[in-house]
Amino acid sequence: MSAISLRVQHAFPGFTLDVDLQLPGRGVTVLFGHSGSGKTTLLRCVAGLERAGQARIEVNGSRWQDDKVFVPTWQREIGYVFQEASLFSHLDVRGNLAFGMKRATGAAREDEIRAMAQRFGIEHLLTRKPDGLSGGERQRVAIARALLTRPRLLLMDEPLSALDAARKQEILPYLERLHDELEIPVLYVTHQIEEAARLADHLVLLERGQVVTSAPLDEALSRLDSPLARDQDASVVIAAEVLDHDPAWHLTRLRFAGGDIHVSQRPLREGQAVRVRILARDISIAMSGDNASSIQNRFACQITGIAPAEDPAQCLVGLQAGGVPLLARITRRAAEQLGLAVGQGVWAQVKAVALLD
Numbered sequence: 001m002s003a004i005s006l007r008v009q010h011a012f013p014g015f016t017l018d019v020d021l022q023l024p025g026r027g028v029t030v031l032f033g034h035s036g037s038g039k040t041t042l043l044r045c046v047a048g049l050e051r052a053g054q055a056r057i058e059v060n061g062s063r064w065q066d067d068k069v070f071v072p073t074w075q076r077e078i079g080y081v082f083q084e085a086s087l088f089s090h091l092d093v094r095g096n097l098a099f100g101m102k103r104a105t106g107a108a109r110e111d112e113i114r115a116m117a118q119r120f121g122i123e124h125l126l127t128r129k130p131d132g133l134s135g136g137e138r139q140r141v142a143i144a145r146a147l148l149t150r151p152r153l154l155l156m157d158e159p160l161s162a163l164d165a166a167r168k169q170e171i172l173p174y175l176e177r178l179h180d181e182l183e184i185p186v187l188y189v190t191h192q193i194e195e196a197a198r199l200a201d202h203l204v205l206l207e208r209g210q211v212v213t214s215a216p217l218d219e220a221l222s223r224l225d226s227p228l229a230r231d232q233d234a235s236v237v238i239a240a241e242v243l244d245h246d247p248a249w250h251l252t253r254l255r256f257a258g259g260d261i262h263v264s265q266r267p268l269r270e271g272q273a274v275r276v277r278i279l280a281r282d283i284s285i286a287m288s289g290d291n292a293s294s295i296q297n298r299f300a301c302q303i304t305g306i307a308p309a310e311d312p313a314q315c316l317v318g319l320q321a322g323g324v325p326l327l328a329r330i331t332r333r334a335a336e337q338l339g340l341a342v343g344q345g346v347w348a349q350v351k352a353v354a355l356l357d
Contacts, residue, residue: 003060004029004153004185008045010052017041017052017209025060027201028178028186030217032193038209039189043155046187047080048073059153059185079146081156085138087130093117093141094126100145112148119181120144120174136167140174147182154178156188160195175199193228197221197237197277198356222325224307224318229327234280234316236327237356242272254355258321259299263355275356282352283328285317287338289347297350301326303342306335319348 003025009018017038023029031039044050046057048064048071057065064071079100087096097113117123120140130138139159146154159175160168172195178186179201190196196203196217203220205213205228212227213220221228221236228234240254245265252268254261254276261276268274289298304325305318315335319326326348340346 004187005056005058006042006046007054007056008042008052009054010045012041012050015041015209017045019206019209019211021204021211021214023185023187023204023214024202025185026183028188028199029202029204030196030200031187031189031204031206032191032196032200033206034191036208037206039191039206040157041209042206043157043187043189046153047078047155048076062152077150077152079149079151079154081139081142081146081154081159083158083161085130085135085142087138087141087145089130092127092129093122093133096130096141097126097145097148100148103149105150116144116148134167134170135163136170139163139171143174152184154182154184154186156186158189158191160190160192172198193231193233193235197235198275218325222318222327224305224316224327229280229307229316230310232281234327234329235277236280236325237275237277238324238326240274240276242268242270242274244270256322256324258301258324258326261297261350261353263353266355277354277356278326278350279352279354280316280327280329282350283319283326284349284351285319285328285330285334285338285340286347286349293349295349295351297353299326299348299350301346301348303340303344303346305342306340308332319346321348 004023006019006021019042031042033039041050045052045055055065063069064076094113114123117126122137122140125137176198188199200217203217204211217237223229238256240256240261243253243255245252250265251262252265299321301319301321303317304320307316309316309329313331314329315332317328317330319328
């Protein structure tokens with residue numbers, strides 16, 4: 001059931017935003033697109049920081065804007081995390097967290113502050129001022145403060161864009177927990193497909209203020225008519241579970257609905273849920289599963305669609321393995337020589353797998 005209803009239509013200077021979205025009431029919805037696509041503008045409209053001329057914004061049954069109503073930002077039950085942490089420099093970490101909690105409840109409870117600090121691994125930083133924190137630590141404080149306001153909706157505007165690669169890897173595991181730990185929805189803005197692949201449950205692709213795709217992540221990435229499928233780094237993301245480890249070969253075996261996947265051994269517990277990203281260019285197609293090959297990851301599939309790629313020498317092949325969508329990019333010559341057709345049973349051979357952990 002959708003809990004976020006967004007109908008926004010407005011011409012901003014040099015830019016027109018026109019979207020109509022019904023979004024999930026839980027999990028992470030990523031607003032994805034290139035700079036200038038309207039991601040941040042839409043987020044600011046949801047927050048009430050921008051006032052669109054024609055809009056209907058409703059969250060969990062509360063109407064925040066329509067033709068007659070405009071709820072100001074401070075009355076919208078949101079947590080907002082910006083690109084920069086925007087912490088109060090005169091307050092230590094505890095003071096910043098307490099500010100967020102006081103905004104919501106009128107009082108700050110030490111036990112709840114410490115519990116939130118522990119959740120984000122910042123309990124040892126409570127007495128430090130913001131200028132004594134790394135970029136990743138500051139953002140973790142900012143997210144914790146936003147959640148202590150007890151929002152009905154968490155808005156995150158490219159929270160990793162100001163961080164270097166090491167700090168991004170530091171904070172990503174905390175962001176990944178938002179899927180399972182939060183009962184509220186999250187709107188997350190990014191232009192990095194790697195972030196979307198790791199964090200999104202639902203993906204909205206924006207171009208020039210228009211919605212191109214709005215769908216669950218696996219569907220959005222695998223649709224042949226989506227610009228994401230035509231990108232050189234086109235990929236799918238599948239949910240898998242750690243099955244076991246093979247120390248003799250230094251491999252970890254994962255299982256998803258379409259079969260087993262072997263990856264380099266990782267320190268993961270058996271039964272742990274993981275995400276796997278597979279690039280379209282790393283999938284080849286075979287007519288049977290018994291041919292000798294160095295490629296160990298193979299899945300029985302059915303072809304769901306064939307479409308031209310941007311490179312005229314190539315084509316895109318949509319596949320399903322146990323109901324899980326996959327995407328392959330192969331040469332048109334190979335497709336013709338194999339006689340590929342929609343509905344046909346084939347085998348997908350996966351040359352490389354990226355475990356998103």
